[in-house]
Each structure stands twice: as C-alpha cells, then as structure tokens.
Amino acid sequence: MSAPLTSLDRPNSYIGRSVPRPNAKRLLAGRGRYVSDLKLPRMLYAAFLRSPHAHAKIISIDIERARALEGVHLVATGADLAKICTPWTGTLDHFKGMTSSPQLPLPLDRVVWAGQAVVAVVAESRAIAEDALELIEVDYEDLPVVVDIDGAREAGGPLINPGSANNICFRSQLDNGTVDDAFAHAAHVVEEEFSFGRHTAVTLEPRAIVADYDPAAGMLTVHHATQTPYQFQDLYSRHYGIPEARVRVIATDIGGSFGMKLHVYHEDMAVVGLSILLGRPVKYVADRIESFVSDIHARDHRVRARMALDAKGEILAMDVLDLTAIGAFSTYPRTSVVEGNQVIRLIGAPYRFKNYRASLEVIFQNKVQTSQYRAVGHPIACAVTERLVDMAAAKVGLDPFAIRAQNVIADDAYPQTSPTGYRFEALSHQACLKRLHEMMDYDALRAEQAELRKRGVYRGIGIAAFVEITNPSPAFYGVGGARISSQDGAIVSLTPSGEVRCLISVTEQGQGTEAIISQIVADQLGLAQEHVKVVTGDTEVTPHGGATWACRGAGIGGETALRAARALKRNILEIAALILQEQPSALDIIDGEVVDAATRQQRLPIAEIARIAYFRSDTLPPGTQAQLTVGHHFAPQGYPFAFTNGIQGCSMEVDVETGFIKVLKHFIVEDCGRVINPMLVDEQLRGGIVQGLGAALFEECRYSETGQLVNGSLADYLVPMPMEMPDIVIAHVETPTADTELGAKGCGEAGTAAASACVLNAVNDALTPFGATINSIPITPAKVLKALKRF
Amino acid sequence: MKARAFSYFRAATIEQALDAHALVGDDARFIAGGQSLVPALSLRLQAPRLLIDITHIGELRGVRREGGFLRIGALTRHCEMLSEPLIAEFAPLLQAAAPFVAHPAIRNRGTFGGSVALADPASEFPAMTLALDAEIEIAGPSGSRRIKADDFFIDLFETALQPGELITAIYVPLFKADQRFAFDEMARRRGDYALVGCGMLATCAGDRINDIRISFFSVGNTPTRVKGAEATLIGSSLNSERIAAAQAALEGDLAPPENDEVPPAMRLHLARVLLGRLLGRLGESA
C-alpha cells in the first residue's frame, strides 16, 4: 500500500480534504447554464407524437393539417429521417449470440412500446408544435402485446421482432467448480425466488438537446445534457455521415444523469436530423411525462437462487437463474444486457466459496428499453446474495454478522478471483464488518428490538455486504467493439499570470468532478485551489475520453489529472532551474512559489516564470523552448476493474397493522481507496443510499396488461423524499489501488448497491415473529400486509 | 407539455365573474389557486377558451364569525388554515387536516373553495366539510344559495355546483366545548394524496358520545361519511367493543374501487385500522 500522497498540514495539500465544490455557489445562485436555458438565434422547437399502443402496425400517417398550421416548419416521419440517418443496433461482440433489431430515429411501420415517438413536429414554439401534434392522424392496427416475462418466454406466443424465432435477446451461462456435488452434500440449502421492479432515474433536469447544423460550414454543434459528449460526437458523426472533426458536442451544466444520459434516445437522434433538414437550431426538452415513457428504465429482474452451506454455516455453492426483461430493443451503444451480466457476475462476490453456476436470460417485451442506471446490476446481485445469507444464518443458527464474518474473503487473502471470474486486487470486508458492528451499536440495537417486540413494536435490523465495480478498462465495452473510451485525457496549461487551466475529458453532472480535479491539480502543482480552473464537457476544447460512466471520474480522470499536473510541474521547474541556475530536482513549488526543495525558502513566483516564458523568451538560454502546456492521456492497466467494497446496515420499524415501513437509521462503511474529498464521497454515498432506498420502498414503473405505464408522473411514481429518509451514518476504510499513483477507486454506486438489500433483510428480520417473508422489491405496504395475511 | 392558448379575464366582483362565464359558457373556467387547474391545462387534459381569475374578488376572502358559523371565504388558502386564529379556535379539525394537504408551495396558493369545488375524493378538505356538517355558499346567475355538504358531493368530481356557479364561502358550525375531533391519514410519503384518510367530530357528555360525524377520503368516488359506523357509536361510551363494532360496520359503509396498487380489501383494512386508531385518540382526548 502506498504512503499518503500528501500530508494535510502542508499548504496546497488538497487530496483528502473536504473543500466545497467551486461550482456549487454558481448553481445555487441560479447561474447554472443548462441546455434548457439556451436560446440560439433562429432556434425552433421540436415535439413528438407518441404511440398510444404498446405494439401496433402503423397503417398510415396523415400530417397535412399539422404541416399547414401557422408557425410549423417541419413535420417529419420515420421515412424522412431514415433518408439521412443510418440505423443502429444495440449489440456488442463480447456478448456472444446477442441479437437486437436495427433502430431508426422514428419507426417506419411498427411501434413497439407505448410512448415511442412516431412523428416529429418542428415549430416556432413548443406550444405551437404541440398544437400541431393534435392535428396529426395515425392509423394503427393493434398487434399482440407482450408485457410480462412469462408471456415473453411462452413458446408459440407473440413475437416482438418479426423474423426472429423467439423473444430472447441474450443468454449467458457460468459454471465453475462442482455445483451439483456441493448441493448434494450440503448440510443446509436455502432457496428463494426474488423479483425486482422496473424503475427509472428521474433526474432533476430531464433530457435536453439543441442541435445546430450549419450547412454552410458543414458543421454540427449539439448542446446536449449528456454525461458522455465524446461518445455522442462519434455517433452523430457516423450515423449522419459528418466528419468527426465537424461535430461538436457541448455538455454544459447537467442536472443529474445517473447513467440515464449516456444512451442513444430516438428523439435525440431525430432532433439532430431535424436540424440538418432545416439548417436551423432545433431544441427538444423532454418533459416529465415524456421522460417516464422514453428515458431508459432499469432492473426488472426475476431471480431464482439457492445457496448450499455446510453444517457450520460455511457457504459451499450458489446456483442462480436470472430472467430480465429489457423492452423491445437492446439500447445503443452500451446494450441492455450489461445489467444481467453484472447480476450473475456479482452474486456472491464478498464470499469465499468456489462453486458457482448461473444462467442469464435477457428477454424482449413491449416496454421502453432498460439499460445502465446507477449501480448496474449491483442492487439485484447484492439483494439476492445477502438475503440468502440471512436465510442461511437463520437456518444454521448464526447471527447475521457472524455468518458474514465467517464467510467473507479475509482482508489478508488478496489477490483473489471470484467464482464468477472477477479478479480482486484488495478488499476490506473484515475491517468494514467490524467497523459497522461498532458503529451500529449492534448488540444494543438487538436488545432494544427484543424489548420493543414485547410491546408489539416490530423493529428490523438488516445488513448487506457489497462489492462495486469501478475504474473499468476496455474489458467493459471496448473489447465488444464499442467506440467507448476507458481512457481519459487532460491538458494543463500555465497561464501568463501563473494560474493553471485544466481541460479534461471527465464531465460534471453535479457530483463534483470539477472540484476533485482542481484539488488534484492544485495539490500536485503546489497551487492554491482557486488558481486552478477546470474546463469539462466540450469536444472541441477538451481531449477525447470516456467522460462519466461506471464510476471512473476520480479513479481514471483523477489519475489523468495527476499525471498531467506532474508533467507540467516538471516543465515549470525546468525553466525555473534555468532561470535560477539550479538543478530542477533541487526545486519544488509551494503555494505558487518556486522554493528550494530542501529549505522551502522562496525563490521565484511561478507567475514570474510564466511572464518570462511567454513574454521574454529572449532572456532564456538559447535553444530553450518552454513547454507550459502539457497533454496527457491515461488508460487503466493492470486489473481490468478496480473493485471496491463495503457494508451497509439499517434499522427500521414495520407497522404490522398498516404495512408502512419507517427507516430509522442507515449506516455504511465504504472502501473506495484513496478519498480525495471526504465531503463529496459522503454526498455520493448519501445520494446513492437514498436512490437505493427509493428502489427498496417506493419506486416502480407499473404497467397495465396492455403495456401502458400507469404511474408515469411524479404524482404517481414515488421518488424518495426527505421526510421519509433516515439519517445516514458514514465511515470509511481506505484501501488504495496500487494500479495508479492516486490510488482512488469509485464511490458513486456503492450507496445504491446495497441499500435495498439492507432494507429487504431488515423487513424480513422485523417480520420474523410472524413467520412472514418478503422477496420482492419495492416493498410496498400492500406486499407487507399480504405477507402478514392482513387482507 | 404546454397549455393550449386561452384568453384570460381578471374579475373584480362576483358579478363580473359570473357574467364572463355566462358569456362563454362551457369553454370557460374559474381559476383560483390554480394548483389543480394549471397542471390539467399543461397536460392538455383541459383546454378552456377563457380563464376567469377570481383571486382579486374581495368578497371571496376573509374568515369571520357569522351567527353560529364560521364563514370561511372561498379564497382562503390552505396555508391560512394553519395560521388563522379563528380557524384554530372554531374549526380546529380543518387546522388539523391542513398540514396533510400537499406541500408548502402548493398550500401557499391552493384555496379552500377550489378544493371543495373540485371535490377530489382523495382531498382532505372536502371530506372535512362532511364531518363538520358545513354548508357551502354558492353564487350563480339565478342568485345565491346555501347547500349542506351532505348534499353537495354527488359522484366522481361531480357536485351540486352547476356550470357557471361559484363557491363564495363555506360555513362551518362553531366548534363547541363539548366537542372533540381527530384527524389522520395514511400516505406513502408526507404530502401525498392518502391511501386512506379520516376526520371526525364528536359531541360528548363525559365519555358518552351524543353525536359523531366520521368522514373518509380516498375510499371511493366521493368523500364518504360512514353512517353505519357512526350509528354504532352514538349513544354509547367509547370502549374497545364499540370501536370494534364501528370498525366492523365499515364493510357496509365503504365500497373501495378496484385499484392495482391498493386492492379494495386492503383499503378497507386500512380504513378499519385508521378508524380504530382515531377513535382511540378521541377517547384519550376526553
């Protein structure tokens, strides 16, 4: 393990320090610039007519009356856009055998989910565009609708994609060790079938895009509320046949993304085409009602799993079947099978057993697509594993802490390979378990629980250990042929007045990326943080990189910034050494001053070096060319992923008369390696936990039998709100990765990964006296009352 | 989504508002707090040609005593239910219900008259007018009338209010020393419409209940008084046996609708639990 990077008592030691994010004040003061704030000259507004049917043939579309409405500039159908946009297919090569139909911005002859955009109108205002939508007549012929998993798998049932043999998108299998043998000889076997509802991201800022095609320059500029501008630069370039260098994607302030804003959406692709057709800027902002039926959804899994144990409670084997339904297409370009893939590979991850078998079946249905959303697959893998561990504990007669302590991979046993094939560099389950036990005051909680039960108050205590995938290498998407970068790039420059500007490919959606990058750069260069300006999110300005996905900003972006800053520092000190007639190694920079490395005596402000290099290069020795701008790229090497770990706990009360659940307190001990900014890490954990509690207790996209989303508004789709959220207590264990100098791993998904598992365990714990169990998420009052047979 | 275009007229008097409505007919809507109407406009669920803004009509404002009643102007906002001393003193059940109505931003604009006029079966205040035996004052082209809350709510979003009529005030009998009240609801999140809610007002002699009015919301097409349950309680003192009888009577009083999230049997169960808890509290407040 590497020594601390800096000691916090030194000036400019920002790594490990809670400093506020520089952009927080600007956003709080209402000075944010979101895509929806943007008004370009000659800009027009798009609106979409959406399918009322979940599955239907388009017989005819009559757009004449809409086209004639004053203020309408363009009414476009699928056929119009198909002439200029090439289709896309959401498959990747490393998911062997997966299929999905080609997609276009708007459908040609068939709609496959209720809410799918069918016709686009571009008008002087959004209101006029919506008036025009009311004048369009589409004739549909209903086709049989496939909504649930069983219906989709039925032999001889309706097919979603004509020409395919069934509704299967992808199948995968893992089989390691001797599973059948382990189950045959097990002292205990526990088994359960779990279901996980669909839910969706509900970002504060919905999807928003302004596409601005300039036919004179052949240049497309897209202002896009996205977390991955380079990916979209590539996609717009290739699907609309515009050279990459003439496509610019600008992602300014973003109001949350959570994985939802990195997929290709039909409307977004359409808006680019509409701008090309019109030669004018076109804006589209999804409203909340549209978001619910067109943003990706996530989860929607049914998992049957069993676990074998020996008489002492040692886990011997797991056997898992995961069925997941993803909508009518696999999402582009990251596919919709990653979640299932991660479910079967993350199950059992904290534990030592070697025998593991899993089958995954990814299924098409007539609903909006699912895809990657915060903590992809983790909450499902964690809930399945951790519930089975609790069931096993009860069967063997062990306390939940004891069975985990007995089975987790020991902290000193790394490196390790999981039975599912993941390679773990170094995790800290034992340390985290121990810390959580103290932090919860577990024994006191149990005593209080027993006392209250006598008075008819039913408290539950739940814990859940987890492993999170962070710092992904090309093993994630690149190997499958996706043009999705896992490296990042940074350009750092010393300005003429001695400040530093850092242009970097990671992006900011409100999580504080820009803050930690400025901390790292300031720290490495020896500057005050306010003298570092970080610029993100503009493909014409910032170098190409992966941007934001799968927990990589700190681990990969941070390392990129660190190395770039070190390179600039070397160059600055080289010039300083020439001016001061010293060896560069004898010099250092502290607080913007070049100092004698040994004595820390001030020698020269770096502003002076900048002045000389930029304006009086004639005074430098002949042949000297000062390089005060440095570009650096960094791609993770070594382990394909930097895994993190942690454990969560919660205490709650179940009202057994009403089925209502009150989470009283939530705990997390988390190990994301080097913590750069404790405050921001804590914010990530809190936010993640709240999203996980939302999934556990409230959030679900509910569909009717005809494939209509029945709760697609914020009045009906319940997101977690402050009044229902508990206090969250946080502690850290730090096990830095040795793959980077910085040692940071990701922390953005850890909260979401285990919160719902924790709640599931706690609710079941509370219901123990009644012999009732819950195996389905979200845990609604109706499910609790059903389990208790109250109605 | 954006609302369809409409015209706007700001009425200064009740007469102006009624005249404007009469002129345009079905295509006109009064707008008060706008907290239900504006979302409906934005979703294009409603697209009236004319909005008649009634919020500048002075006669619709104010809370004052009038005989044995508290006269609560139709424009009294939900937040005023919490702050107005006359309401705290003479209609404490309304004050108890108010914190459960939506969120502060909505309570700052939404009005009592608008809530009663809309008659959302999941709303707190319409149901409370039943428990309070309130009277609703209506102004229309053919003059003014007062109608008992019991006769006001007819069916889903349907009331005795005729098109073009305006609620001007709600009259609530003054709260008396021998009365007790209780209110609560079960909502998934604070501020949400409830899965089931209930308010009650009892007139007591010691622990004997001489009269009680119990009204539920979120249980059917209209706010619903549970007369069967009331009958089991009137004339006796509150004990666990009476409470159980009242709970059992709900089966005859309520017929919750089919709903995929809250099946009828579950809603009935919750209503029983809530009734039991509220009657328990009523007993404790003796």
Ligand SMILES: Cc1cc2nc3c(=O)[nH]c(=O)nc-3n(C[C@H](O)[C@H](O)[C@H](O)COP(=O)(O)OP(=O)(O)OC[C@H]3O[C@@H](n4cnc5c(N)ncnc54)[C@H](O)[C@@H]3O)c2cc1C
């Ligand atoms: C997010 C949200 C949550 C909410 N939660 C709740 C809740 O938990 N409980 C609850 O009860 N309500 C809730 N509401 C609704 C809110 O209380 C509304 O304010 C109320 O239902 C209507 O009052 P208003 O003054 O806003 O009426 P408006 O929206 O202006 O009008 C509603 C209807 O009543 C008519 N109308 C208004 N005033 C009069 C009048 N004096 N005479 C005749 N007709 C009239 C209008 O023409 C219109 O048809 C919520 C609203 C929102 C937006």
